Amino acid sequence: MIILALDGLELGMVRKFRCRNLMQLEHGQTDISEFKLPRTVVLWASFLSGRNLEEEIPVETQWGFRLRPEETFFRFFGSYVALDVPAFSLKDANHAEERRLLKAYFDDEAEVEDYDAVVWRNHEENKKDFFEALGRFDLVMGYFDLADAIGHLSFGIPRKMETVYDELERLAGEVSSSTDDHLLVISDHGMKAVGRYGDHTRNGFYSANWRVGLSLPRITDFHDLIGGVAVGDESSQNKPRSGRA
Ligand SMILES: [Zn+2]
Numbered sequence: 001m002i003i004l005a006l007d008g009l010e011l012g013m014v015r016k017f018r019c020r021n022l023m024q025l026e027h028g029q030t031d032i033s034e035f036k037l038p039r040t041v042v043l044w045a046s047f048l049s050g051r052n053l054e055e056e057i058p059v060e061t062q063w064g065f066r067l068r069p070e071e072t073f074f075r076f077f078g079s080y081v082a083l084d085v086p087a088f089s090l091k092d093a094n095h096a097e098e099r100r101l102l103k104a105y106f107d108d109e110a111e112v113e114d115y116d117a118v119v120w121r122n123h124e125e126n127k128k129d130f131f132e133a134l135g136r137f138d139l140v141m142g143y144f145d146l147a148d149a150i151g152h153l154s155f156g157i158p159r160k161m162e163t164v165y166d167e168l169e170r171l172a173g174e175v176s177s178s179t180d181d182h183l184l185v186i187s188d189h190g191m192k193a194v195g196r197y198g199d200h201t202r203n204g205f206y207s208a209n210w211r212v213g214l215s216l217p218r219i220t221d222f223h224d225l226i227g228g229v230a231v232g233d234e235s236s237q238n239k240p241r242s243g244r245a
Pocket residue numbers: 007008039040041148188189
């Protein structure tokens with residue numbers, strides 16, 4: 001199985017830019033209204049564990065929060081790799097650098113271009129790691145924060161966001177055309193424009209290359225679905241539809 005974890009992917013943008021590879025066979029929104037705040041680390045931790053972990057993850061220390069493998073759906077797989085996954089295997093230094101430049105931008109000590117350059121550099125690094133891992137593990141989960149990170153400073157700038165969605169669409173196309181394994185695309189929350197900036201919304205995104213038959217699922221609902229795929233009784237005789245859309 002392959003999980004493409006795309007932070008802050010927004011259904012409205014996926015449709016606006018006609019990202020067919022991101023939409024796959026079945027797609028929709030998730031409902032995260034049960035959470036008081038749409039926090040990235042909390043949402044990914046809840047996705048991994050199948051439990052709402054909001055109360056257990058303090059804001060101050062959230063970026064250092066880590067789940068153990070046995071608390072997550074990774075335990076269902078004989079072998080897995082989790083690349084840069086929040087609450088599990090986050091590349092702390094890369095994300096600390098992004099947060100530092102984000103703060104510096106608002107303190108007038110860095111330009112948006114400085115921040116964007118680091119976000120894109122980290123994205124390219126994860127892409128390389130991800131494609132090297134594909135086909136070598138029962139589960140490959142790759143995390144990419146491009147849409148969220150660029151979106152925070154530029155969601156209201158269509159030209160820039162089109163570049164981001166084009167890139168993620170290409171990424172999804174490259175993955176789906178290289179495998180006939182189950183491919184789940186998932187985001188933690190959506191985004192909306194606030195002037196030139198972007199803020200989190202209460203709906204995430206998901207898509208699958210097999211019939212999952214979900215309707216506005218909660219982000220915690222995927223834990224059991226992924227477990228089902230791992231043991232081969234996914235809902236159930238539904239085989240993934242491979243190839244580029
Ligand atoms: Zn996020």
